[in-house]
Amino acid sequence: xxxxxxxxxxxxxxxxxxxxxxxxxxxxxxxxxxxxxxxxxxxxxxxxxxxxxxxxxxxxxxxxxxxxxxxxxxxxxxxxxxxxxxxxxxxxxxxxxxxxxxxxxxxxxxxxxxxxxxxxxxxxxxxxxxxxxxxxxxxxxxxxxxxxxxxxxxxxxxxxxxxxxxxxxxxxxxxxxxxxxxxxxxxxxxxxxxxxxxxxxxxxxxxxxxxxxxxxxxxxxxxxxxxxxxxxxxxxxxxxxxxxxxxxxxxxxxxxxxxxxxxxxxxxxxxxxxxxxxxxxxxxxxxxxxxxxxxxxxxxxxxxxxxxxxxxxxxxxxxxxxxxxxxxxxxxxxxxxxxxxxxxxxxx
Amino acid sequence: xxxxxxxxxxxxxxxxxxxxxxxxxxxxxxxxxxxxxxxxxxxxxxxxxxxxxxxxxxxxxxxxxxxxxxxxxxxxxxxxxxxxxxxxxxxxxxxxxxxxxxxxxxxxxxxxxxxxxxxxxxxxxxxxxxxxxxxxxxxxxxxxxxxxxxxxxxxxxxxxxxxxxxxxxxxxxxxxxxxxxxxxxxxxxxxxxxxxxxxxxxxxxxxxxxxxxxxxxxxxxxxxxxxxxxxxxxxxxxxxxxxxxxxxxxxxxxxxxxxxxxxxxxxxxxxxxxxxxxxxxxxxxxxxxxxxxxxxxxxxxxxxxxxxxxxxxxxxxxxxxxxxxxxxxxxxxxxxxxxxxxxxxxxx
DNA sequence: CCTTAGCACTCTCGCGCTGAGAGTGCTAAG
DNA sequence: CTTAGCACTCTCAGCGCGAGAGTGCTAAGG
Numbered sequence: 001x002x003x004x005x006x007x008x009x010x011x012x013x014x015x016x017x018x019x020x021x022x023x024x025x026x027x028x029x030x031x032x033x034x035x036x037x038x039x040x041x042x043x044x045x046x047x048x049x050x051x052x053x054x055x056x057x058x059x060x061x062x063x064x065x066x067x068x069x070x071x072x073x074x075x076x077x078x079x080x081x082x083x084x085x086x087x088x089x090x091x092x093x094x095x096x097x098x099x100x101x102x103x104x105x106x107x108x109x110x111x112x113x114x115x116x117x118x119x120x121x122x123x124x125x126x127x128x129x130x131x132x133x134x135x136x137x138x139x140x141x142x143x144x145x146x147x148x149x150x151x152x153x154x155x156x157x158x159x160x161x162x163x164x165x166x167x168x169x170x171x172x173x174x175x176x177x178x179x180x181x182x183x184x185x186x187x188x189x190x191x192x193x194x195x196x197x198x199x200x201x202x203x204x205x206x207x208x209x210x211x212x213x214x215x216x217x218x219x220x221x222x223x224x225x226x227x228x229x230x231x232x233x234x235x236x237x238x239x240x241x242x243x244x245x246x247x248x249x250x251x252x253x254x255x256x257x258x259x260x261x262x263x264x265x266x267x268x269x270x271x272x273x274x275x276x277x278x279x280x281x282x283x284x285x286x287x288x289x290x291x292x293x294x295x296x297x298x299x300x301x302x303x304x305x306x307x308x309x310x311x312x313x314x315x316x317x318x319x320x321x322x323x324x325x326x327x328x329x330x331x332x333x334x335x336x337x338x339x340x341x342x343x344x345x346x347x348x
Numbered sequence: 349x350x351x352x353x354x355x356x357x358x359x360x361x362x363x364x365x366x367x368x369x370x371x372x373x374x375x376x377x378x379x380x381x382x383x384x385x386x387x388x389x390x391x392x393x394x395x396x397x398x399x400x401x402x403x404x405x406x407x408x409x410x411x412x413x414x415x416x417x418x419x420x421x422x423x424x425x426x427x428x429x430x431x432x433x434x435x436x437x438x439x440x441x442x443x444x445x446x447x448x449x450x451x452x453x454x455x456x457x458x459x460x461x462x463x464x465x466x467x468x469x470x471x472x473x474x475x476x477x478x479x480x481x482x483x484x485x486x487x488x489x490x491x492x493x494x495x496x497x498x499x500x501x502x503x504x505x506x507x508x509x510x511x512x513x514x515x516x517x518x519x520x521x522x523x524x525x526x527x528x529x530x531x532x533x534x535x536x537x538x539x540x541x542x543x544x545x546x547x548x549x550x551x552x553x554x555x556x557x558x559x560x561x562x563x564x565x566x567x568x569x570x571x572x573x574x575x576x577x578x579x580x581x582x583x584x585x586x587x588x589x590x591x592x593x594x595x596x597x598x599x600x601x602x603x604x605x606x607x608x609x610x611x612x613x614x615x616x617x618x619x620x621x622x623x624x625x626x627x628x629x630x631x632x633x634x635x636x637x638x639x640x641x642x643x644x645x646x647x648x649x650x651x652x653x654x655x656x657x658x659x660x661x662x663x664x665x666x667x668x669x670x671x672x673x674x675x676x677x678x679x680x681x682x683x684x685x686x687x688x689x690x691x692x693x694x695x696x
Numbered sequence: 697c698c699t700t701a702g703c704a705c706t707c708t709c710g711c712g713c714t715g716a717g718a719g720t721g722c723t724a725a726g
Numbered sequence: 727c728t729t730a731g732c733a734c735t736c737t738c739a740g741c742g743c744g745a746g747a748g749t750g751c752t753a754a755g756g
């Protein structure tokens with residue numbers, strides 16, 4: 001248990017440093033944060049905090065700056081308060097995004113833009129993984145000889161198109177019948193369920209190799225494997241305005257992060273199960289490329305089921321409070337949209 | 349008519365500067381480019397070139413660097429040679445892109461990546477504008493009450509999905525009939541043609557306001573207006589490695605260019621009609637944001653009809669020769685793919 | 697025993713200076 | 727017209743210096 005006074009000093013240092021990227025000195029703390037203590041006392045406390053690993057000095061005789069552990073303390077103490085949603089922001093979001101409620105991709109793309117504009121960090125979003133989405137409708141269209149386009153529409157509003165090659169030339173009529181069968185059989189289930197069902201049927205129906213069903217299954221078998229959802233990232237120019245990214249090295253770091261979407265997907269995916277807002281600070285990131293970056297993420301849900309992830313990525317010296325509010329609000333907003341979408345439907 | 353000798357000096361300066369971003373001096377020119385002239389003579393020539401506006405000095409008594417006009421001369425003299433396609437590169441491209449011939453978006457996304465990897469500049473691509481594409485198939489799917497998904501497939505392999513709201517609730521059966529009608533009427537025409545046809549029919553058929561056709565047309569009217577094709581841009585981290593982008597200001601410039609996709613679309617679009625490789629140098633760009641960037645672009649065609657644009661964007665100090673080769677080769681490659689795609693089809 | 701004042705110490709940062717190096721323009725001779 | 731020579735200009739890296747900020751330590755005070 002750390003003494004209350006010590007916590008307050010730590011909090012002050014982190015808070016001040018986030019506001020303004022100068023190492024913060026003992027004198028400044030006493031003045032700005034109104035402790036009834038002299039700078040000397042604060043110095044002692046800060047030395048203790050440094051020993052404990054919460055603060056460090058960029059060089060001897062500069063002020064202190066927080067370590068990742070220091071930020072962690074700050075963020076955890078923030079989490080206590082639990083008043084992160086901002087109604088005004090919520091309203092703002094609704095206005096910005098009202099026009100594009102239609103398809104998931106534009107919605108998320110616009111959400112990341114809004115996130116980055118509001119937070120001045122990178123806005124990211126991961127669209128729902130098709131695997132866990134509920135199939136609304138499958139449609140098959142003959143494109144060319146031996147080539148078919150599969151169109152998959154989920155209840156969440158995701159559309160996936162896939163060109164698939166088949167070993168025999170089917171007429172559009174055949175395809176219609178196959179699609180009809182598939183819809184009858186599978187609509188309302190998740191892609192994951194469908195896949196395992198297909199595998200089972202494959203095994204059972206090995207005999208009737210040429211039936212319509214066999215064909216249908218062969219078509220789907222290839223088509224229903226999706227890699228992942230889309231990632232949306234935006235706000236590079238926002239980030240470049242920050243003092244934290246004034247040197248080339250760090251800019252390269254973050255631009256690498258942007259280009260390596262797989263990394264982002266992986267990171268977001270591992271956080272996708274947790275509820276509420278989650279903060280990952282600097283070295284807490286599993287990927288070394290993100291060692292000096294922090295993420296604030298949350299999941300959006302359809303009803304109670306988390307279906308996707310959004311968040312912001314910025315320097316470890318991040319306005320966590322603001323970021324948390326923004327991400328939390330945006331996630332709740334998306335959840336409402338997704339839940340509404342699902343609601344008044346079901347009558348196809 | 350400029351004297352031959354002068355041209356050679358200009359060429360040498362540009363060539364050397366492109367290779368290595370140091371202002372080039374008279375002594376260096378005589379040594380490296382084996383003129384039978386003394387540095388003093390070269391100095392005179394260079395002074396002339398500066399007067400003519402082809403060269404400039406970053407500061408008194410540094411070497412010369414090319415102006416945009418100087419680069420223009422260099423590029424034009426390059427254009428004479430006309431051996432820009434590179435068979436090895438062509439082969440390389442085929443291998444990289446073989447796996448993803450299927451849908452246009454992935455193909456172009458991958459193309460930009462390849463362009464940027466090979467050139468070390470930004471790779472950009474503009475997908476075919478739906479307006480000029482040939483409709484292969486329209487499909488309508490009921491999504492929710494009063495909401496329909498329109499799926500549009502063109503012969504070029506572009507798929508467009510659009511959620512549309514309609515004022516009355518149509519059954520899937522209605523939609524099928526509408527789609528059938530639309531396909532019968534419109535398949536094989538370009539979207540542009542279809543649109544003007546629709547407008548005409550609207551006028552004529554004002555009377556039969558409730559017929560199937562009227563409904564179909566009402567659906568399409570809204571749905572067939574596309575803003576533009578997609579832009580694909582990649583290679584920021586490539587570009588950041590260049591010495592030209594070692595200061596923050598320029599990085600911001602280029603990242604703004606990346607984020608402002610509309611600008612890129614506009615620029616590429618205005619160049620989309622010209623045949624062959626086109627080079628736009630620095631201030632030749634209509635947009636002031638691009639004043640210090642150059643673009644090398646070309647169009648890819650389906651048969652003889654240009655349908656889209658690809659290119660690279662980099663600093664004015666660009667390896668134009670290499671960039672031209674790469675872009676030209678890639679454009680030809682895409683043209684082959686698109687033309688093949690269209691070829692063995694037509695039998696739906 | 698904790699707090700505080702005082703003080704010497706350390707480190708960064710900005711400034712101006714300097715000398716080396718590179719390249720020029722000009723002039724006068726070939 | 728070309729070239730050698732030379733004075734001149736400008737950048738750049740390195741250095742020293744002083745100001746400023748902040749620390750750690752010690753010794754005195756509550």
